[in-house]
Amino acid sequence: MPDTIVRPLIGAEDHGGPVDNFYLKKGTPRQKAIARADGIYMWDTEGRRYIDASSGPVVSNLGHGNKRVLAAMAAQAGKATYAHHAHFESEANVRLAELVTGLAGSGLERAFFVSGGSEATESALKFARQYAVAKGETARWKVIGREPGYHGGTLGALAVTGDPVSHAIFGPMLKAMPKVPAPFTYRLPPNHDADSYARAATAALEDCIRREGPETVLGFIMEPVGGLATGALVAPDHYYRSVREICDRYGVLLIFDEVMSGAGRTGKFLAADHWPAARPDLVTLAKGIAAGYTPMGALLAPDRMVETVAAAGGFMHGHTYLSNPLSCAVGFAVVSEMIERNLIANAERMGALLRTRLEALKAKSTILGDVRGKGLLHAIEIVTDKSTKAIPPASLLAVYRIVELAAKRGLLLYSRRTAGGKYGEWLMVSPPLIVSAAEVEEIVELIGLTLADYEAELREAKLM
Ligand SMILES: Cc1ncc(COP(=O)(O)O)c(C=O)c1O
DSSP: OOSOOOOOOSSTTTSSSOOOOSOOOTTSOOOOOEEEEEBTEEEETTSOEEEETTHHHHTOTTOBOOHHHHHHHHHHHHHOSOOOTTTOOOHHHHHHHHHHHHHHOTTOOEEEEESSHHHHHHHHHHHHHHHHHHTTOTTOOEEEEEESOOOOSSHHHHHHSOOHHHHHHHGGGSOOOOEEEOOOSSSOOTTOOHHHHHHHHHHHHHHHHHHHOGGGEEEEEEOSSOOTTTTSOOOOHHHHHHHHHHHHHHTOEEEEEETTTTTTTTSSSSGGGGOGGGOOSEEEEOGGGTTTSSOOEEEEEOHHHHHHHHHTTOOOOOOTTTTOHHHHHHHHHHHHHHHHTTHHHHHHHHHHHHHHHHHHHHHHOSSEEEEEEETTEEEEEEOSBTTTTBOOOGGGOHHHHHHHHHHHTTEEOBOOOGGGGTTOEEEEEOOOTTOOHHHHHHHHHHHHHHHHHHHHHHHHTTOO
16 A cells, blocks of 8 residues: 555646545545544554644544543433434433533524534524514525635535635536625735735625625624634734624624634634624534534524524424434533533643744744634645745645645644635644643644655755
8 A cells, every 4th residue: 555645636726625525436546544543643554643633624622532422422322312303302402502502602592403514504594594584684685705715515505605616616506695805814915914904804895785785685604713715814803893893784694604613622612702892693613512523513593583583483494413312412522521621721722832833833944934823723824935925836736745745744634725726725733622732742843844845845846
């Protein structure tokens, strides 16, 4: 078996990522196979050990093999794995709802549990629409998204996702929603700094609402700390306040997609908690809420909105696995473990250390152009020239190559190219929330070695 396998890419210069999501056909060179995982480590079937430095796709917040979660899973499985919510309430659902809404705080008193981030986005969009209809605001249906942004792979989620490459393919099948620029802080248009560009981005939101007709605009959806689409983008504080004010001015619902940033990852239970002046109306969660132990997502909503929809006949939306007892029991164990072990505070502390170490690496490395993020949701952006911020040629698929080189050094990193690399190329550095200081040091050291490997390749190919 070769050391690493280049994952097949179709039209990779133009497309966002690998399209080998079907099980590989017979005879295809195999990807490395997982044997077992424990804590922040994973082992392949050939005995090689890897540090899970991105928590897979930023999901494994507790690390792997957590005994309490496995015991809760077995205990619930022994009682009842599935019971339809129309037939039964489950204690697991009640406990999880109380725990999560308690942590989310006032204004987010109700939880609706689904099977992942895309389902959570769909639920948020449909719930927002039904709320407007219940209030008699039937003209409101447009949900503005950011360009770039990511809210899931289903068609409704794709409609609010800012990804021109996906829209070029799937556009005819969906009702594309208006987009406004994401408030990038590094790769800025001429004559802008991060502050002025964030102001331009909020002005663009207000213009967009006016242009579309405020009475037709239902919501604005954004990732408060960016995921893969923007590489852990954090806007200046005033951006969040302004967005809230603009939404209030036009009666537009503010929806925070916290599929990646929620559940403690940024050093607060919700990333929204970093900006109390920008409290969202609706929040979606997934990933960290069950930390990869079961597929799970959630929509959090205020009592008042749920009651309005309930009075109008109830939420006309659901999925078979909605609030299923097994997933809720697992989610409850995951969130309880996170709270009892103070992992949110650890995310804040280790995030600060990670940031310091990555900044130090940036000062040394010639290809690390930017470090950004919050808590344990960080990204590093790759350039071939720091002064011009030049992007590696698209044909190099730079970040995928770096992921391969990192794996050779026993480090797993997650990346996906947004819009074919148009906005830059970055890798997520987002280890599990259980990570220790020594492990953060080791991760950054391995990243430094990996970047040096890649730089050597670029120099050998005379691309630097
Ligand atoms: C911000 C954000 N929203 C939504 C999704 C979709 O979640 P899922 O892949 O669980 O459907 C993702 C997945 O990466 C995400 O990062």
